[in-house]
Amino acid sequence: MHLYTSNSSHWLNKNWLLIYIFSLFFSVLVLIGYERYFRSMGYSASVVDTKDLWALQRSKVYQSKKKPLVFLGASRTLFGIDMKWIKNNMQEYYPVMLAINGHYPMMALKDLAKDTSFNGVIIVDIDSRGLSEPNHFMQQYYVDHYHDVFTPNKYIHQTILSHLQNKLIFTNPEFGILSLINRSLSDQGLPNKPNANMQPNRNSKLDLLVVDSTALANNFYNILSQDLIDNPAPTPEQWLSDLRPVKRWVEDIKARGGDVIFYNPPVYGRQITLSNKGYPRHLYWDAFISKMDIKGVLSEDIPGMEKFVLPDESHIDYRDKKRYTKLLFDNLKKENLL
Amino acid sequence: MQFDSLTFVVFFAIVLLAYNYFSSWQHKKNILLLSSYLFYSAWNPLFLPLLIFSSTIDWWLAKKMSKSEKGKRKLYLISIVFINLSILFYFKYINFFLDALNDILSGFGFVLGKYEFNIILPLGISFYTFHSLSYCIDIYRKKFEPTQNWRDYSLYVAFFPQLVAGPIVRWTQMREQIEQPRRSSAEGLGVGLTLLLLGLFEKVVLADGVFAPVANQIFAENNVSSVHAWIGTAAFTGQIFCDFAGYSTCAIGAALCLGFRLPINFRNPYSAVGFADFWQRWHISLSTWLRDYLYIPLGGNRKGTLFTYRNLLLTMLIGGLWHGAAWTFIIWGGLHGAYLIFERFMKKTTKYLHFVPYLVIVVFSWFFTLLAIMYAWVWFRAESVTQAASFTLKLIDLNAAVSGFSMISAQYKTSLYVFFIIVFIHLLFKNISFEELIKKLNPIFLIILISFLMVFISLTPGGSNAFIYFQF
Structure with a gap:
């Protein structure tokens, strides 16, 4: 067979429709094979958490006639709150997940406070260390991305992409062909099976039974203890004084008909002991809630919360997510916080 | 979009x-x-x-x-x-x-x-x-x-x-196309969509998938080694071509689907023998624009050797500044101006090289052109003059570059090999455009090519990364 054709003798010549039908057929065949291979190896599809995905959710705080119920925080909320349960059981609200793994949320709170179009309710997952001023800026680059980089083009692209990633493994960059070629050339084999999974609305689940939870707990403890050495807690007076702008942000949101509830989620074992040592509750958290006249709740004050097992002493396993969310919201309602 | x-x-x-x-x-x-x-x-x-x-x-x-x-x-x-x-x-x-x-x-x-x-x-x-x-x-x-x-x-x-x-x-290229009715034809759609796929392959798979991660990593290093400097330079040389030529190929393909014909903007530039040849192959629409509205009005080559050199340098310096407001772009333009002056000067001396076989001169000129262009890209990519200068010093240390080659990662090696393949393709199809190639290709090979492009584009997911030339 010749690479070039100099005449139109071939039956396919210039029949572009047939050429494209055959090409599409073969391409789809290869992609189905590729997808099936990874499924047979036990992998599953998951949306990739990126700044664009966060920005897409951030833009959704205006998109419903219902009042937005925004979740700010870090991994404990991202993996702990069951968005499906909220959607089915808190129907007066439109839930939006803006918590970011490993990032304290104060800049996202500030952004929503400065956004005059926002009038929803915010549940802020945070502890006293996260309220400390040096930890305020962690989510700033997500906020900047939303305002400066997230275009209408990205909005549509990310909307379609997250639905594809939710269904097809090969749309995840980790399973892309170049990534696999590079892994294979450097003898790394196939990617590890992730223990976390995310949906287009950033509803996430964390399977803590497939990982070494003790090692995770040790790791979190080591990070916390090192951070408390590197960044010791400021005096309670200084700490509270730094939080004055936060009170203004909350007041701004309330003035527009919204609300803000600070929530300190459960942490057990050595981590909570260390945390309480660094930031004693009565000097920090309780002072913040009472002196600033702010709505807040500590998980240890919620009856029944102690029954949840946190395998890594810090996070809710996805099997407990629904019960945990229900307990939290039943309590918020009972205490007239929501 | x-x-x-x-x-x-x-x-x-x-x-x-x-x-x-x-x-x-x-x-x-x-x-x-x-x-x-x-x-x-x-x-x-x-x-x-x-x-x-x-x-x-x-x-x-x-x-x-x-x-x-x-x-x-x-x-x-x-x-x-x-x-x-x-x-x-x-x-x-x-x-x-x-x-x-x-x-x-x-x-x-x-x-x-x-x-x-x-x-x-x-x-x-x-x-x-x-x-x-x-x-x-x-x-x-x-x-x-x-x-x-x-x-x-x-x-x-x-x-x-x-x-x-x-x-x-x-306007002369578009007037008739805008004033005279046209529509999508089967061939226009077929060739246009294939060009669109080729352009996307260049951008998504090659520029963003193969070259950008390597170039970005190396140009972010504080103290780059000689071997990394060479690989980073090759990776960016590949990235800038695949990114920009990929965009142009997409543009030509999309226009063709609608029945419009846009002029070719890249003609296998890394096969260029000499710098004037390079600028007749790289971003052709910009180089002809600069020629017609800047170089010729400045006097072109009509006012003697020194004025010609001045006009070349000025045109390329302004061409550099057009790309961005930074000294690195101006130096990149200045380098190309100097290359063009050097080439004109050398052309006068080649008559003394009649004893050297023509093929040797061509091969040497091609290799020298490619190296000089690659070096100029360092200035184009560098975050600062200091970074480009430090890259320059590392590029000179060839011994360290050769001895360090065995230590580099598989990803870096892959990008280098892909870069060599691109240069080889440029040499192989030196004067053939993608459009001509697609039209001449046997339908079975065309099906294989289109399927290959579709599969690779689908299997190279990532964010939608801005084209480098969007910032200009």
Whole structure:
């Protein structure tokens, strides 16, 4: 067979429709094979958490006639709150997940406070260390991305992409062909099976039974203890004084008909002991809630919360997510916080 | 909007359907103009009024200019150039200019203070400004009469395939295409979609998938090693070509699907033998623009050797500055100016090399051209003059580069091999365009090629990364 054709003798010549039908057929065949291979190896599809995905959710705080119920925080909320349960059981609200793994949320709170179009309710997952001023800026680059980089083009692209990633493994960059070629050339084999999974609305689940939870707990403890050495807690007076702008942000949101509830989620074992040592509750958290006249709740004050097992002493396993969310919201309602 | 986004897939499908649904050419053109503005707004709707204002004022002033007598005619031209360059200067160069002025004045003991305007650069402003300028200057030169139709002129400037990153098309290339009815044909769609896929493959798989991760990693290193400097240079040489030529190929393909023909912008540039040859193969629409509206008006090669050298250097320095407001771009332009001067000088001396076989001279010239171009890309990519200078020192240390090669990662090696393949393809198809190739290809190979492109594009997922030339 010749690479070039100099005449139109071939039956396919210039029949572009047939050429494209055959090409599409073969391409789809290869992609189905590729997808099936990874499924047979036990992998599953998951949306990739990126700044664009966060920005897409951030833009959704205006998109419903219902009042937005925004979740700010870090991994404990991202993996702990069951968005499906909220959607089915808190129907007066439109839930939006803006918590970011490993990032304290104060800049996202500030952004929503400065956004005059926002009038929803915010549940802020945070502890006293996260309220400390040096930890305020962690989510700033997500906020900047939303305002400066997230275009209408990205909005549509990310909307379609997250639905594809939710269904097809090969749309995840980790399973892309170049990534696999590079892994294979450097003898790394196939990617590890992730223990976390995310949906287009950033509803996430964390399977803590497939990982070494003790090692995770040790790791979190080591990070916390090192951070408390590197960044010791400021005096309670200084700490509270730094939080004055936060009170203004909350007041701004309330003035527009919204609300803000600070929530300190459960942490057990050595981590909570260390945390309480660094930031004693009565000097920090309780002072913040009472002196600033702010709505807040500590998980240890919620009856029944102690029954949840946190395998890594810090996070809710996805099997407990629904019960945990229900307990939290039943309590918020009972205490007239929501 | 970007060609490599899923948004574009949806947008283009709708545009193709709507464009072919109507039989009236006027309706088709209205659809094209509206979709072009939509395409532009998908990046930042706030800058659409600037695009409309800029094209409207140029269209109106060009009409006035064509009816005016000599003195007034010149005044109109000066106004058009002033307005266009002022807008470009404000958005693109004001901070750079103030910084440079500050540096100069502080050398004399004056302190101007730190002025920093927080300005977002409108997408494609350098491209559509050059579109408009070429139209107005050609009317001033009485090459053609201005169009009386605002919609036609606006479509010429804003036609979405080429709006944000070229090719920089002349009115003479588009006038007939805009004024005479056209439609999508089966061959246009077939070849156009295949070009679109090829362009996406260059951008998504090669530029973003293979080269960008390596180039970004190496150019972010604080103390780069010699071997990394060489690999980073090769990776960026591959990335900039695949990114920009990929965009141009997509643009030509998308236009072809709609029945329009845009001029070729890249012709296998890494096969160039000599620097003049390189500029006839790289970003052809910009180099011909600079030739016609800058180099020739400056005097070209008509006023003797020294003036020719001055004109070459000035043209390339301004070409460098067009790319961005940074000293690294100016030095990149200056390097290319120096290369062109050196080449002219050397051509006079080759007559003394008659004892060397012609093939040896050609091969040596090709290799030297490629190396010099690769080196110039270091300045184009570097974050600062200091970084480029430190890269230069590392590139010189060839012994360290060769001895360090065995230590590099598989990903770096892959990018190097892919770069060699691209150079080989450029040499193999030196004077054949993709379009010619596609038309000549056996249908079975075409099916294999299209399937290969589709599969690789689908299996190289990532974010929708901006094309490098969008920032210009």
